[in-house]
Amino acid sequence: MDYGVKPLRLGGAEVRVNLFDLAGGDAFKTVRMEFYKDAQGLLLVYDAGDRASFEALERWVGEAREGGAAGGAPVVVVGNKAELLAAAVPANEGRAWAEGQGWAFFEASAATGEGVRAAFATLFLQMLEFAPGVPDRVIAAASASVLQEGEVGRARGGWGPTAGAPVGMGGGGRRPSLLKPDARAY
Ligand SMILES: Nc1nc2c(ncn2[C@@H]2O[C@H](COP(=O)(O)OP(=O)(O)OP(=O)(O)O)[C@@H](O)[C@H]2O)c(=O)[nH]1
Ligand SMILES: [Mg+2]
Secondary structure, three states, X not given: OEEEEEEEEEOOEEEXXXXXXXXXXXXXXXXXXXXXXXXXXXXXXXXXXXXXXXXXXXXXXXXXXXXXXXXXXXXXXEEEOOOOOOOOOOHHHHHHHHHHHOOEEEEOOOOOOOOHHHHHHHHHHHHHHHOOOOOHHHHHHHHHHHHHOOXXXXXXXXXXXXXXXXXXXXXXXXXXXXXXXXXXXX
């Protein structure tokens, strides 16, 4: 498992994001199970060149639930290796699955950097909304600054009652949750 801290300014607030990159092997399940409960956001990454990794996402979501991941914790889905020309999983398929759950989707490439900032910016904004005690003005300012950079444009849509609204402006508590994928009905 890899761990890192990313200090950043979001909407004028100083934020420290603790990143835990969980190892996927079966042998590490007991280690992974220690981390879901306190997660304030989840980034689900599959390899666009490997269909099995896409099909495994349901299993990862199940494991996170089993591990006690918070119902309202935001989830962002990433189709990695977007620079591959012959994708085994077309981006539209990844997007459809993610949006079907009510989660934002990004194509990204760790090799070229494409899409990486946008995926993290979207997740961080949603985490700011989810975290307790963050003033609305901080969330609004963070949304505005990220939107200004054009980083969350592709995250629009698929947000149920807030579909089409800029991410971060949908109001708390209405985001589809991890535990209750149907929470969009709220
Ligand atoms: N072409 C390409 N290769 C990538 C990209 N991202 C990661 N890789 C390669 O894919 C392989 C697997 O990457 P990892 O980061 O080890 O994958 P992982 O899912 O974190 O694996 P575990 O931590 O063992 O669960 C490595 O050889 C990476 O260099 C990408 O965007 N494009
Ligand atoms: Mg890894």
